[in-house]
Amino acid sequence: MQRISSRLIEQFGERWATLLNRLRDDPKIAQLMSTRIGEYLRSHPFVALTLLLFSAMAALPVGVFLTFAIVTIVMSAVGFVFFEVLxxxxGGLALLSVLGGIAFFAVLASVVINAFFITIPSLLRQKYPHLTKRGVNHEKASEGETSGSKEM
Structure with missing residues (x-):
């Protein structure tokens, strides 16, 4: 069971590394990351994750609002100017409230994801110390100590 889980974790890590390397090699992303904003996001991963979640979740409401705005502009050209401004x-207030909620959710989700990112590896190191380099070194050191005490 532990071999299967360690193999799955290793495969997941290899796939994740491949995806990150593919993203780093993309010229558009490399150009963005060489700017001041890219350097800031590289040094602040929590802000980058929050920005990513916010922009991904804000795409649909912004698209719906832009569609709504285009439709209302066409209708206002027909003659309902005052009603359309209202x-x-x-619609703008609704969009503002939705984007505020999405921003709050993005920050909250980033906190939860970062908490998992910090706690899960430490739990895995505690439960499966033999999978880490430190765990291997500690096992070799403890074997050396036990063999030294048996010789005496």
């Missing part, structure tokens, strides 16, 4: 204002 609708755009209400």
């Amino acid at each position: 609708l755009l204002f209400v």
Whole structure:
């Protein structure tokens, strides 16, 4: 069971490394990461994850709002100017409240993901110390201590 889980963890790590290398080699991403914003995001991964979650989840509401805005502009050209301004204002407030909620959720999800990112590896190191380099060194050291005490 432990061999299967360690093999799955190793395969997942290899796939993750392949994906990250493919993203790093992309010229558009390399160009973005060489800017001041890219350097800032590289040094602040929590902010980068929050920004990624926010932008991914904000795409649909922004698209719906832009569609709503285009439709209302066409209708206002027909003659309902005052009513449409009211609708755009209400739509803008709705968008503002949705984006505020998404921003809160993105920060909360980033906190949870980072908590998992910190706790899961330490739990795995405690449960499976033989899978880490430190665990192998500690086992060799403890074997040396026990063999030395048996000789005396």
